[in-house]
Amino acid sequence: MDLVIGPVDYNGLSEVTSILGRTRMVISPLEPKAASLLDTNDNIIQSPVGWARQVDVMVEWLEQETSLGDQVIVIRDASLKGAGEQSSYLMDKLSAAGVLFRTVNSIKDIQNIKHTHYRVLIASDDDSFITKEVKEIGIAASIHNNITLYSTSRFRNCVGPDVFDLYTANTRMAATYYVDYDSEAVKRFILEYRSIFQSEPGSFAFQGYDIMKYYLSAYSSLGRRWFTKLPTFPGSGLQSDFIFSTKNGDGRENTAVRKVVYSPDLSISLR
Template sequence: MILAQNHQQQLSGNKYWIIVLSALLLSACSPKTRPVAKKPEPIKEVEKIEKPAEKFKQANISLLAPFRLNEIKLKAATKADVEKAAMAIDFYQGFKLGVDSAALLGQNFKLKVYDTQDNNSQLSSLIDNGGLVGSNLIVGPVFPDGLKYMTNYSISRNIPIVNPLAATQPSEFANPNLISIVNNIDLHAEKIGNYISKNYNPATTVIVLINPKGANDEVFAKPLRTYFANTKKPFTFQEYASVFTLETRIVKGKQYVIMVSSSDKKFVIPTLDKLMKLKKTGLNTSLFGHPDWIKQNYNTDQLQALNTIISSSYKVDYTRAEVNKFIKKYRLLFNFEPGEYAFKGFDIGYYFGRLFSIYGEDYLKHLTKENYKGLHNSFHFIHDHELGYINTSLMLLRYKNFALNIVE
């Protein structure tokens, strides 16, 4: 059974019930007695039969998302008003389809959906009125401030809470019950570092970090720098504020692996232009870009010529039958094309719904054992006693043939 609540508003859904009845039949027989003197037999101890554990009948999931319905007046709504809620609606619709699909495995679900309005006072009211009581899993809020606000409630009630969209470091929440879906930037740096260490020869390779040293640039630069400072392989490591500084330090005959820590288009575009000029003069180079490049538009010819690789936690493969099946179903139900957040929502809804269907209330014990290749994301969780469960599944994508192809 799937219920959705927004100020107690109910949405329709499928209902799946499993009722298991067990009966223990006991029979007793009274022996006949005869007036014959006989030594009494010792009393036999009656075997104790334990009552079977009650089957987990229903998974209670609470979804907290910023629909901001309080700000939208449908009759007078502008496109901007609707777009504010589009992400939450897209995610919810994908999530519900995921849970519906998991319900086909035989589990019964109760899904409550709340509009957080991206406001902590709304979360406070939700906690005070007991709306989350009995939840086996809370998904959301989707923004870091809301997740931080929910930390005490999650810990005090020992309820797992999913961070579905924010790439924030788990250490910022300090919640042992947190389940982090999106890979943090340190994991991206480690993925790139491991690939370089495995595929390049330290004797002939120079590792260069291009870091303009802005606050946002340093977020990615720091873990990259740390990785190569601690690696056991003796790479030559250099760091420059721009490729224009690098130009005067190039050593002929060396392989240059260049990592750019910035996603500022005003910086990246001239960087790519300059690297192309250096390549034409004979520079042997491979380029590793910022993870955000996957959402930005750069010259594809340049990216391919520079052997560019970026790390990513997601990629939709439209040749897969499962992907096209989801798209058709989404179109049929909602008359829209599924966006990025619909895919994310489906993967999260189906993954956790499947765990509930197989393991019931013990689903958390199997989180680190159950890997998942989804429509959009893949999951491989590790567990930290202080930081909770962290998804470490990442891929590397290379620009080739005017497409992003999986390298690893």
């Protein structure tokens, strides 16, 4: 079966999968919401990792790093705008995992903050609330040096140019995309891109390269019904990774998440 990469939007993907039927396998390259199409279409592969998987990895990471005596704090947005699908999923995930935590309205509500290590999550669907709390957490962490913030890619989009707040908050981020500019493979790609296009590669350039390389490699290496064998064919790209599993579903949804650490010394590392 041949493959088609794109369209990039939900409506376009829905239309194309209906038109092509089972004659082509369609790759969803950029739209996280397109994961819902997997339930009704068996000819689509979801490449971008959705927010729910990021939350799963974030909570697992929190569990791994929490030591005896640490306190897990959930800053919960009680507003109508903030109490949405993602915040509810986070709360359910924490409860299901048996994580002991207490909720507050703001990091400012914590008294005697210097007496233990605080591992903090923000349960909100309101970008402005997230931005405000990340800044407040960063301020508190820079004063007391005993706070770690756990987040998803959404937080990076929320803070925008104020990325400094992620560093001061000692942030752990479960991220869909991240480019390690110290990687030799990334350095080679940038040099080759510059020589061809006379400009710097952006996020879409890295993503396009990763998608084309991975899926064309799978298509040429795995033989007939290549798309059913993706769980046996993990891949690592410049900006994103590819891990398909039959643990949840039939192996057509990418579950690879990069663990990114923003440190107070303004360094970024992968775990």
